[in-house]
Amino acid sequence: MMIYEETKNRDYYVQLGKEMSEAETNHRQTMRKKRFDTIAVHGIYGAQAALQNQGSIIEPAYLSPAQHFENSNHMEVALAYEMPSWAYTRIANPTLHYLEETIAMLEGYGNPIETSAVVTSSGMSAVFMATNPFLAQDDSLGTPNIVVSAKCYGGSFMLFEQRYGLERSIDVRWVRDTMNLDEWAENIDENTRFVYGEMPSNPALAVFDIANVAKLAHAQQAPLIVDSTVASAALMRPLCHGADIVVHSVSKSMASSGFAIAGAVIARHNITSKIGSNEMRENFAIYVKLLPFRDHGPGLSPFNALMVLNDLRTLRQRMDHLSTSSLQVAEYLTAHPMIEAVNYPGLPNSPSHEMASHYMTLVDSEEQYGQSENRYGHLMSFNVSGGREAACQVFDNLQMIWRATDLGRIKSVATIPAISTHQQQGDSGRELAGVPVNQIRLSVGAEHPLDIIDDLEQALASL
Ligand SMILES: *Cc1c(COP(=O)(O)O)cnc(C)c1O
Numbered sequence: 001m002m003i004y005e006e007t008k009n010r011d012y013y014v015q016l017g018k019e020m021s022e023a024e025t026n027h028r029q030t031m032r033k034k035r036f037d038t039i040a041v042h043g044i045y046g047a048q049a050a051l052q053n054q055g056s057i058i059e060p061a062y063l064s065p066a067q068h069f070e071n072s073n074h075m076e077v078a079l080a081y082e083m084p085s086w087a088y089t090r091i092a093n094p095t096l097h098y099l100e101e102t103i104a105m106l107e108g109y110g111n112p113i114e115t116s117a118v119v120t121s122s123g124m125s126a127v128f129m130a131t132n133p134f135l136a137q138d139d140s141l142g143t144p145n146i147v148v149s150a151k152c153y154g155g156s157f158m159l160f161e162q163r164y165g166l167e168r169s170i171d172v173r174w175v176r177d178t179m180n181l182d183e184w185a186e187n188i189d190e191n192t193r194f195v196y197g198e199m200p201s202n203p204a205l206a207v208f209d210i211a212n213v214a215k216l217a218h219a220q221q222a223p224l225i226v227d228s229t230v231a232s233a234a235l236m237r238p239l240c241h242g243a244d245i246v247v248h249s250v251s252k253s254m255a256s257s258g259f260a261i262a263g264a265v266i267a268r269h270n271i272t273s274k275i276g277s278n279e280m281r282e283n284f285a286i287y288v289k290l291l292p293f294r295d296h297g298p299g300l301s302p303f304n305a306l307m308v309l310n311d312l313r314t315l316r317q318r319m320d321h322l323s324t325s326s327l328q329v330a331e332y333l334t335a336h337p338m339i340e341a342v343n344y345p346g347l348p349n350s351p352s353h354e355m356a357s358h359y360m361t362l363v364d365s366e367e368q369y370g371q372s373e374n375r376y377g378h379l380m381s382f383n384v385s386g387g388r389e390a391a392c393q394v395f396d397n398l399q400m401i402w403r404a405t406d407l408g409r410i411k412s413v414a415t416i417p418a419i420s421t422h423q424q425q426g427d428s429g430r431e432l433a434g435v436p437v438n439q440i441r442l443s444v445g446a447e448h449p450l451d452i453i454d455d456l457e458q459a460l461a462s463l
Pocket residue numbers: 122123124125153155156198201202227229230248249250251252261262263407
């Protein structure tokens with residue numbers, strides 16, 4: 001017993017930790033050479049990890065809140081973050097780790113950049129964890145401002161406008177015309193802590209030039225943070241175009257079965273920022289995970305992580321299918337006499353078509369289709385002629401399409417943003433975000449597109 005205790009000293013665990021990290025780094029390098037679908041199916045969970053899990057070929061759900069340690073040395077080294085361990089599920093957990101590694105690899109796919117990820121309890125906690133560290137007080141800097149696309153998700157709008165703007169006196173500068181680079185440039189200055197955009201946006205489907213906005217942000221030492229929930233890594237990977245950080249509501253396209261609410265922050269290594277420690281800039285996602293995330297506590301349930309992993313495996317095929325169906329539905333709506341406007345970047349006459357086509361392509365489509373194929377996702381919005389009443393009437397007459405504030409589902413879902421996701425912003429906020437009262441947002445699911453069109457047809461016929 002004494003011998004055992006003496007050999008399993010601190011150094012033993014530090015050395016063991018090094019070997020564990022090296023083995024995983026090697027495996028990550030092997031996996032990063034695979035194609036997108038293979039990474040989505042296997043992630044970091046390979047034969048070695050399986051043998052440490054009784055051979056389970058599917059990632060196990062570690063529902064345990066805590067990890068047992070061999071002895072005090074093991075515990076001390078683990079909690080000093082000197083060896084891979086998980087300790088306590090609010091801080092880390094093996095099932096969450098499998099998901100984080102998969103998401104980080106998918107988001108950096110096709111590019112040599114290094115990426116890391118932290119998964120969170122919801123998309124909103126991801127938006128908060130990705131932005132809050134940049135607002136830390138620093139007396140050597142002037143009054144902080146943030147530059148944000150006004151066309152963004154209602155919850156993000158409220159976080160920026162109310163929590164940061166009203167409650168913390170942060171100067172929130174809204175960019176209304178997201179395609180106008182001059183408007184971004186006019187707002188970004190030496191006191192800009194971060195620049196934030198959503199692409200394509202929910203529900204307006206607005207787009208912006210990621211690469212050039214990243215350049216403008218970097219010129220003022222600010223990071224560009226992009227919410228690309230609607231596109232997902234299967235259609236667009238902002239980190240590969242110069243963005244520093246990506247946030248996702250994993251609840252949506254990634255977890256399309258609808259079994260979990262979840263979020264993710266994915267960052268490239270060595271981000272641009274005028275604030276924070278070197279440690280924070282070197283690996284922002286891991287910094288967030290080990291420090292602010294630990295202290296704020298927005299951990300994801302390991303069970304939910306497993307649900308997400310299960311859906312992620314087919315992300316590319318699903319986004320391909322949903323995009324093709326969506327274009328068909330959008331074309332149908334465009335031709336309908338009772339529809340005033342359809343926002344869908346896949347429509348050739350959409351003002352965002354050219355920009356979206358530059359950024360949104362189905363990953364690995366060359367091998368499948370013989371050429372690179374644009375895909376524009378499952379989300380669209382349309383304005384019904386006759387105002388709010390008419391929009392409500394069409395909405396109320398839907399027979400199969402769900403009436404719910406949700407998107408990215410395998411089932412078609414519709415909502416009226418002005419009375420749901422964007423209700424709390426008031427008329428001026430909705431005007432800023434470009435959310436008219438007669439707008440219906442539709443997330444196209446995997447039903448047969450002609451059945452989706454039939455449902456819309458009979459609902460529109462009620463007018
Ligand atoms: C839903 C959504 C969010 C918030 O995500 P939750 O998982 O609901 O917290 C953020 N951004 C976009 C674009 C969304 O659609």
